[in-house]
Amino acid sequence: MTAYLKRQTMRIIAFIMLLIIYLINSGQLTTATEYAKKNPAIATKYIGIMLMTMAVILALFAWLYRRQLQRGNPHHFKKRPFTIKSILQLFAFFIGMLAVQVLWSQLIVHHILPMPTNQSEVDSQALQLPFWNNFYSIVAAPVFEEFIFRGFFFNFFFAKNNRRNIVLGILISGFIFGFLHTFSFSVTTLFYSGLGWILASCYLYFKDIRYDMALHFMNNLWSIL
Template identity: 60%
Template sequence: MAYIRRQGLRIGAFILLLAAYLANSVLLEFATKYANKNVGLADRFIGAMLIMVAVILVLYTWLYHRQLKRYNPRHFGRQPFNWHRISQLLLLFVLMLAIQIAWSQLITRHLLPMPSNQSALDGQIQQLPFWNTVYGVLIAPVLEECLFRGFFFNFFFSKNSPWSNVFGVFISGLLFGYLHTMTFSVTTLFYASLGWVLAGTYLHFKDLRYSIALHFMNNLWAVL
């Protein structure tokens, strides 16, 4: 009974954290919608989004460090940067690029459909280029890595065992893919594969900053 109650609380907490992130992205969508219709209203939505980002970051940081202090058998934390780790991170970035290039080739050959959310994102960037780019490159990687890697592992797969590690990476990536498409489709597997690389990065380096950096590089490459 205690285990069920504890897991229920964790699921509830994760849903609330996810809802906060999604609500924040909705503010950006409203700002984009009114960018060419009502600049004043769009600016207010951007202001509300930035305030909410600051609040979410403080909340995420506090909860994450609180979780690690309570139970941290994998010794997640801050690992020093050195050339060996940086070279490994660059190789993982190359792996993410290879996945995207392979997927784009399948789309070019009409074997797979173009991701609908990518088309929507391109449209949003055209309407409100600066803030959509800032959000996609700088803000989203931090919030998504805290949510899908930091909290997810510590909430549901905190034990340092092969089973916990493998399933933690798999389910974290799958959830990451689903929330980028909001449906189960072949495109979900594309985003899930990127999520698996990011989750593996967090687990390998045991430092959330590495998966954030990898996510940042990937999103920056996408908008260049």
């Protein structure tokens, strides 16, 4: 029992550290955005730092993810070929994400639910530095978040391939994903959790994290368009 608790504690610490690394990188973009109008030179400097940091983190995450799967891979995660059938199936997951967002927007329009508080902040930030904020949201965030909330999460905590682990993994992964998009417990958290549940289901269905990244990419692109 002691060895198990120690192992799980180390995994939790490692997961938090990986999350912090990602937040530091996104924070560099936030800083650049704050300087976009008042000091463009400083903003450009932070963008350069962000891009260099992004490249290092991407290499680190990809290496660590492959290393974890080499050590143990009960779910049989691996690269699988994209086929017409798999692309159509991926599109079905995308339709599911769209359905959640359309339903949510209708509830907001009819004043049944409030507008997410972080959405106005995201929109305001994007206006200050539109290209880089949209680039990060569409390209970088899906890659990093899928590595963290699906790849590393399941490798650390729900590696066993059984129904109980799969269901619990999907639920908890989605809740963490939702909470870290709102940093609160509210109905908005459930909205983001719903998207997280779909992404986790997609990951475990295809068993290839690239499909999840593609789904996340499509969702974020649609949100911006």
